[in-house]
Amino acid sequence: MSCEFSREHAHAWLDGELSVEATLEAERHARECAACAAEYRKAVILRSALREGGLVAVPPASLEARVRARLAAERRPPWRGVPRWAAIAAALVLGGALAVLLTPFRASLSTRGLDEAFVSAHVRALMKGPLVEVVSSDRHTVKPWFAGRIDLAPKVKDLADRGYPLSGGRLDEVSGRRAAALVYTHGPHEIDLFVWVASTPEPAVTLRVSRGYNVARWTEGDLGYAAVSDMDESELRRFVDLVRN
């Protein structure tokens, strides 16, 4: 076979991906070039074999009902993820402590914006990728990868034996700040652990729900940490405890 150019071309032709002119050109070419004609013919044979081979996997009838049930559960307001302090705060509101309330309210607006930004970064990575730029379950590979890429050295822990294997890391940007993102998994769930240089210390862990995702944030020294995942609040708490200790 000498005609390297049309090897892929023959496939694009078969797949209807060529323009009208290019299709005519390909037809003309195939009349002269036996190799391309064979490539095309073989792909046609393969296609009909695949399409007539009964290969399409059919879901069990019960699957749709199970998907619907999970969606219905998702549609219920996610109260279970709201921490207790929120309930206390709500009680304070009802108590009419308006003056006390206004300042924390403003503060919570800005922190909510930050949670939202972390969730956006997490969702963006999940959908568009790359979720991981350095693929490794070895913390001695992941940690050095960040050196020279970002002005901080994140703490990278190996939590595989606790059920949270490391799958890698990437650089991300959250609210205009560069952040190191360490990616862990837990069963089917992805966990992003963002690390950035924090401006104000908030060592206590806060846990909030944003767009259905659980977000846990805290600081250690001058580094801020945020863990974002769609797993249960209790599982995320456990993960955060493991990361902190």
Add this chain to the structure above:
Amino acid sequence: MTPSAVLWGGGVLHDPEPGVDFEELVLPLLPSAYNLARWLTRNDHDAEDVVQEAFLRAYRFFPSFRGGDPRAWLLAIVRNACWTFLRANRAREVVTALENADEPADTAGSVEEDLVRRADGARLRRALDELPGEFREVIVLRELEELSYREIAEVAGVPVGTVMSRLARARRRLQTALARPVAAGVGT
């Protein structure tokens, strides 16, 4: 106001309105989602788990869906969920096979063509199952789901040119596998 709010008349994630649209637009694509998940995980039960997870994710992401064909959008999420699952549960399988040299599959004879033509379902299924993941997914998306190169590129997160070359190589690998004479004594 966010773009999604414009799109969905100010609706937010948990409003009933998008829920209705999601059910009309996305839920009917369950068979396609399952087909892809089944071929990527190569296991019925895993495929069911992954599909449920993927629909949950799709539901959460739905406000960011910008219209167009929801199938490529959903299948991208299913594909991602599959690879996440495989990475977490069967890390050994997630080995990239793209570096391997292509077999020079110029077995142009009519004998080989006949073997491909006469391959039965079981033989085709095994050949497809044995294909590395990157090749398997383009074959499933193109030949079984009949997506365009552009849609496959969107689902697999690679450029259109990569889709084209991957598909050509995947077909060659399948042809080679199917044209291999059935060895005597090996169960078929």
